[in-house]
Amino acid sequence: MNDAASYIEPDREEILEIHRRLVDAYGEPQPPSHRDPLAELVNTILSQNTNDNNRDLAYDQLRERFPTWAEVRDAPTEEVVEAIRPAGLAPTKGPRIQGALERITESQGKLSLEFLRDLPLEEARDWLEEIKGVGPKTAAIVLLFALRRPAFPVDTHVHRVTRRLGLIPEPTSRAKAHTLLEALVPQDLYYPFHINIITHGRQICHARTPECEACMLQDLCDYYRAQRKTKEAKDGP
């Protein structure tokens, strides 16, 4: 794969071609019509290090037990922890959620993140990332999914697949990948590109054994080219 020295930044055509092939394979995902940014924030904190089913179960239990965000904020922490247990890491996530709700209340005088719609993007991002337990991915998800702001979230699948494809240099950290991919991917494609790369990572470009022979991106992929070269050097062309 490419290291920082051999990295060649892909051009817009290459990104568009990858997007087209992913859409052919997985369809064109449409952004959700309306999501409350505060609900999105809590949901995303719950999703850290777990799967969608467990996250949804925890979220539903939390809302059932505490119908308003003020009740979640003011509840004894152990009760919040108990309600979100299906999401895993509940003793960490419970205080994080309550801490986020407290910070929003202190700053805004109410439990709402709607004010982020009107802040300059970098200010909105910084504001979110100042909340304990909120990193670049969580902030970008809230901004993109709920507020339709141009932020590109990088999860473990996006990080792995985009490095293998050579869209970003191999040693790039996940935090840095946000900045690089935001500069590379056209803003109007952030949502579908993000969703389809995740689908590709789950279905084909697995972490341990990518199914390169079944992949529609072979000819555009640095990892595939490197693997082939190594094989040819070993077996002969």
Ligand code: SF4
């Ligand atoms: S060719 Fe292999 S490594 Fe490259 S994107 Fe496809 S599955 Fe992933």
